[in-house]
Amino acid sequence: MTYCVGVLVEDGLVMIADTRTNAGLDNISTYRKLHMFNVPGERVMMLASAGNLSMTQSVLSMLREGVDDVEGETPPKLVDAATMFKAAQLVGRAIRRVREIEQAGFEAANLRMEVSFLFGGQIGDEPMRLFMIYSAGNFIECSREAPFLQIGEHKYGKPILDRAVTFETDLYDALKVGLVSMDSTMRSNLGVGLPIDIAVQRRGSLDLEVSHRIEAGESYFHDLRERWSAALRAAHRAIPRPPYGPPR
Secondary structure (H helix, E strand, O other): OOEEEEEEEOOEEEEEEEOEEEOOOOOEEEOOOEEEOOEOOOEEEEEEEEEOHHHHHHHHHHHHHOOOOOOOOOOOOHHHOOOHHHHHHHHHHHHHHHHHHHHHHHHHOOOOOOEEEEEEEEEOOOOOEEEEEOOOOOEEEOOOOOOEEEEEOOOOOHHHHHHHOOOOOOHHHHHHHHHHHHHHHHHHOOOOOOOEEEEEEEOOOOOOOEEEEEOOOOHHHHHHHHHHHHHHHHHHHHOOOOOOOOOO
16 A cells, blocks of 8 residues: 655645555565656656556656657657656556556456556746646646645545645645645554655755655654644544533
8 A cells, every 4th residue: 555645835846655565464565656757957857656566667667768659759758758747648658558568467467457646846937737647647637726636545644634735835834734644644554654755846946855755763753743643632632522412
């Protein structure tokens, strides 16, 4: 299982991804799921992946080496895309190409070909954008009214984001709320876990402001988890008892 979240606010973009993958209770591993396709001063592009690991790795390799889905065409690479929209289209093309190559083998082994990606960043002077790309290669785009997107095990973290994030949210408050949503997901699903990769890009900057891995035992994340748990306990104690049932 996986949990990745992207938050696009007025000040910039936050991307967060866990690193846990598993193929059964006794086969748990750590793999990076937040990948960078950056050219400093020209473009910052971040791609977070969820789903079948072999398929996501094949898609990533194809995006780096070139998507060879059109005969006679020089295989285009993600770092050469002219706009973020064309780059998102290229990710979709890579998904469909990998599916075309691998489908017979997956069907023979009775395996599902499920992948999804969060893709965000900025190229040159064009607007910063954030997309969610589905297993079929189609995609949707983040908007001011819905300033975050999630993939993987999203249901535990979504209520927190719904209540706390708007387009006007401060960039580092967006990072904080995203980490709270990650903590809530980790507490409810053991298939999501540390380390956590985070990246922050300020709107208009063509370099990453933060690129960091949160390891087990890191003091800030431990403090955030404890403070959030304490705040929830205090909040429910402060709410009056429901006026139902016999009087006390």
